[in-house]
Amino acid sequence: MTITGGLPDPGAARTAAEYVALLRRLKEHSGLTFRLLEQRAADHGDVLARSTLANVLQRDTLPRAEIVAALVRACGAGRDVASWLAARERIASGPAPESATEPDPGSESESESVPGSAAVPAPGSGSPSESSAYASVGDGRTVPGPAMGNGRNRRPSLPGGNRTDRTRSVSVTVVASLGAVALLVVGALVLVPRDKGGSDGGKEGAGPAPGLSRIRPARAPELCLTDGEVTAGGGSKVVAVQRPCAQAVPPRTYLLRADNGLYRVQWDHPVEGKGCLTLLVDEPFRNMLEPRNDCTAASQRFRIDRAEGIDGWRLRPEEDDRMCVAIRGAGGAAGAAAVAERCADEAADGSGGDDRQLFLIGPG
Template sequence: MVVPGGVDPAEARTAREYVALLRRLKEHSGLTYRQLEQRAAERDEVLARSTLADTLRRDALPRAEVVAALARACGAGDDVPEWIAARERLAAGEVPATDGTDPAPDGTDQEPEPPNEPPEPSDPRRGRTAVTAALVSLGTVVLLTVGAVTLLPQDDGTENTKSAATPTTSGYSRVRPARAPELCLTDGNVRVEGESKLLAVQRPCAEAVPPRVYLQGADDGRYQIQFRHPEHGTGCLTVLGDGVFKGTLEPWGDCRAGGNSQWFRVERADGSDRWRLRSAQDDALCVGVRGSAEEAGAAVVAEHCAERGGDDQVFLIGRE
């Protein structure tokens, strides 16, 4: 079966190839992201252009409903069953043989776990792009600048004596703004100019789990801030570089796709237990909460380190 544009989803042997075929389908349609969004809306389907753009630039399998909506918007509605069947085959680890040989071993199309990450059940086939229908609406969120972080003792009860470059070992952590220690870093639905995304926000700590926050350290002292969800898997906070959500932190299912935009340096702020999170991509950017640091639901952003003083970009980081 070959759909418009000579694109056959059955040819895909990996998630990367599957997404590449979706890009070909979109290119053959000749439609912009906005036009595809409008076509989907005419069928009462949601296909946000920002979500679609993120989906097509990654190598992880997109959600089935996104695939179906995209195929119909591109004029390939009759071929939706083939697209979904190919997706489910890849999600199950089944790879078609093309030359009479046995299929590749299970997992060849799976994304590997982030380096040095301890085992934990997760579903790497699902990204962490916003699923607005499944989230409690937080309303319009003012983009934020982060508060202070205190490093609590290690699990064995001893104080951490590592240097400022590596303040803690990898592990589940609670990240709280110093100006509002009753709030915790978590995810939430953020709406800007009519568009919606699942991003890093701050909410009351009692409402912040799931996901659980995991700090994944590297040998050079950098850290990834991971959101681990029992249903959606692992998402690595990634600084977005353009669009209406520029500067916000989105949990991406692929923890390698964002390069340095997914890594942060943890530095002492003004005391032994207070910390600043600096972007490894741009030393001039620090994690903060735009708007009021005490506002529940405010979005976490990477902003210029010189924009604010005091505790606005300082965090308390403690073991969960």
């Protein structure tokens, strides 16, 4: 690795993986923790959430240019920002190994990305010690069909072969194929999420359909729940906010079935990966919702109930169903964060109470 003045030389990087390795070396050279880098970036007027930075440095894909610039400045190498950005542009423009390029948001089909079962995806491995937003939580599963065979097990046609043997072989192949189709049908019935009533009085079947979804505040239906940076207490964090729906993708939003009629809300970002919305408990971001890579926590499960007398849903955290997810402030401003607060009593006239706590949920 080439070193210039004690600092890594970005011009030495040939691939995205080498480029990120140099960024890690730059961070190590600075001697600063993720928290201190976040604070240093804020001092320079940059936004560099420590959870985002930890996730970026554990991957082998090119970070966004603004993250690179903020990190280089925070590490005390502001004079080298142009060199780092030029090296990033060179690598992004040239040929690179498949494993070192970010996924193309448009290349993934819906059938591959929509979670295929009621089971929650397994957490990704290798997460940093600090919680990381958008770390991968697992891949969707596909079941191979009979047409996916490569033909390597086919018996070649033999001139003058026994007719009876050939007929028997065809018959066995047909029966085997029919058996495979039957198994695939049974497997599909097991894997596809089903609405069913349970011990909770059928609430699971009464909830919104799982899969690709849009979550829109009832007070401002032209806005959608998505990710955004929020600053509080001298720091910043990626949490759930509302923005115009045209600007809200990526990430794509999925509802995942959990146990006992509950749901998880998963975001799938083409660069940042997958993360489940998690109710935060520490100040200054208490009761906001942050995407986390480990999708097994109770703080990620919500009961979604239809509001009485109005078209809308309430999202109640499992840990305290007296709380409802709402939009902070007046509820209609773009960029306003989603927070959990005490549920408002439904109005006596059946209007559904505080409409900041109501959401329209439908296919994405």
